[in-house]
Amino acid sequence: MVVVVIDQNISEFQKANILTWQKDNFGENTTIIVLDEGFTVFPHMADQVEILDFGYPENDGSIGHGMPVMSIGYEIAPKAKIIYLPFNSVTREYKHKMIDWIIENKNGIDAISMSVVWTKVTASQYFDRLKDIGIPFFVASGNDGDWGDGVRYPATEEYTIAVGAYHDGTNSLARYTNGGIELDCVGFSGTHMYNSNGDVINQVGTSFSTPFVAFATLLYISWRKRNGLPKLTNSECIEWIKTNALDLKEIGFDNPSGWGMFRLPSEIPQVDVVIEEPIEGDDDLEFKDMQGHWAEQYVDFVSEKGIMTGFPDETFKPDNVMTRAEVATVIARMLGFEIEKK
Numbered sequence: 001m002v003v004v005v006i007d008q009n010i011s012e013f014q015k016a017n018i019l020t021w022q023k024d025n026f027g028e029n030t031t032i033i034v035l036d037e038g039f040t041v042f043p044h045m046a047d048q049v050e051i052l053d054f055g056y057p058e059n060d061g062s063i064g065h066g067m068p069v070m071s072i073g074y075e076i077a078p079k080a081k082i083i084y085l086p087f088n089s090v091t092r093e094y095k096h097k098m099i100d101w102i103i104e105n106k107n108g109i110d111a112i113s114m115s116v117v118w119t120k121v122t123a124s125q126y127f128d129r130l131k132d133i134g135i136p137f138f139v140a141s142g143n144d145g146d147w148g149d150g151v152r153y154p155a156t157e158e159y160t161i162a163v164g165a166y167h168d169g170t171n172s173l174a175r176y177t178n179g180g181i182e183l184d185c186v187g188f189s190g191t192h193m194y195n196s197n198g199d200v201i202n203q204v205g206t207s208f209s210t211p212f213v214a215f216a217t218l219l220y221i222s223w224r225k226r227n228g229l230p231k232l233t234n235s236e237c238i239e240w241i242k243t244n245a246l247d248l249k250e251i252g253f254d255n256p257s258g259w260g261m262f263r264l265p266s267e268i269p270q271v272d273v274v275i276e277e278p279i280e281g282d283d284d285l286e287f288k289d290m291q292g293h294w295a296e297q298y299v300d301f302v303s304e305k306g307i308m309t310g311f312p313d314e315t316f317k318p319d320n321v322m323t324r325a326e327v328a329t330v331i332a333r334m335l336g337f338e339i340e341k342k
Contacts, residue, residue, distance in 0.1 A: 003078055006200055008192040012168045016188060017264040018076055018216055027077025027218040029225050029294075033102060034073070034211070035114040037088035038064015042196050045074045049082045054097050056090050063196060064089060068203050069115050071193040073215035080218045083109075088116050099129050107293050107319065110221045110232070112137045113214035115207035117152035124153075131159040134319075136237040138163055138214035140206035142178040147256040150178035157182075161238055165189035165209040166248070166261050173248065173256055177206055183258035184238055185245050187213035213241075213262045220264060227271040228298055231319075287316040307333045 003026055005013060013019045039059050041049045049070060053059075070082055085098045102109065112135055118127075130137060139160040142152035155162035164186040165174035174189055187209035192202045220240070221232050232240075245260035253259055287303075287310050290296045299316055302308040308330055310316045322330075 006075065006192045006194075008200070008202065009075060012188040012191060012212075013076075015168065016212075016216060016262065017266050018219070020266065021216075021219040021223070021264050021268060022076075025219050025222050025226075027080030027215065027222050030077065030110045030218045030222050031081045031083060031108055032073070032077075032214060032218060033109055033112040034066060034070055034082055034084050035087040035098070035112065036064065036066025036069050036084070036116060037086055038062050038066045039086055039089065040064075040067065040196075041084070042067050042071055042194065044194050044198065045071060045078070045082070048074065048078065048080065049084050051084045051086070052098070052101065054094050056086065056094055058090050059086075062089070065115070065207065068193060068195065068201075069113070069207060069211050071195070072191045072203065072208050073113070073211040075191065075193050076212065076215040077218040077222075080215065080222075087114070095126050099126050102130065103133060106133045106135060109135055111135060111214055111217060113211050114138070114154075115140045115205075115210045117142045118154065120153040120156075127154040127157070127160075131157065134233045134235075136161060136214075136217060136232060136234045138210050138217075140210045141165075141180075141183055143176045143205050143207075144178050145176045147173075147177070147179040149180045149255075151180040151182040152178060155182060156180075159234060161185075161213070161234070161241065162258070163187050163206060163210040163213045163262070164256075164258065165204070165206045166257075167204070174204070174206075174209075177209075177256075179256040179258070181255060183255065185213065185241050185258045185260060185262045186248070187216075187262045216262065216264055223268065225294065229271065231294065287314060289315045290318060293318055 040061050040063050087098055137160045139155040141155045141162045141164045144150050151162050154160050162183045164183055165177040166186040166188055167174050167190055168188055189209040190202050190204045191212055192200050195201050242259045244263055244265055246263055247260045248257040290299050
């Protein structure tokens, strides 16, 4: 695949450091869920988008809001796998099926992006079910122009990453963007992309700044996977955004822009992992819950070296949180210490 950046996007991509990361990274080996509306995918990104079809009786073949949302993301991470769920186009029954599917398949999902706002009374039955899965969940803050306390549900929740809008052309916050104490950052709105006819158009709104931030994050996630780093959690992603965002108003957090304008690190980090004097382990053990998991090869490695072991039921429980005792055990084994049992 030859990736050519649309001329009108070069300025935004430079300011967000996307061009630096795109030198050898287009989101390979990442998967993102997009929740939106519409049923037909633009032809130029058909190979990267999988529409999960639960047999929707409402499927009218419409393009809808979700297609330009994904097309903007495609400009940033064209090799990421997009799993599209036409959430806003189906009945309650199918909405629950979609949430069920996300929860059941969370191990294979790296991020979720949603550019639709809802009232909490209507939608908490769906989105609050995702609060414990730990996957970075990017949501539009809304377009009411309320910079004080305007973030809309579900962007208001701690388990989401609330994204507002910034315009490169005017070098300012969008007048329509919602802000507030729950806002995490603002991203570029007005990014250019290809439509269904192959014409270059642009889209404005927090609906389109949200995929800008979500898909740019996939470049970072792809880099993490390439370097054998653990899966990025939602809370870790928020801290990473805080660390790299560019202050626009006050230093640190402010209601209109959150932690500032989203950007990737200006330099791609270097990771050197060296394990000396590997410890003998079990090279035949296969954990029941690791098949197809993104970290399978790394778990196999540390198991073979005796650094980490599984549970008596032959599972590894890869998504469990480690205790301090478990961390201490792993460090001792990596350093080759022989611990005398009391």
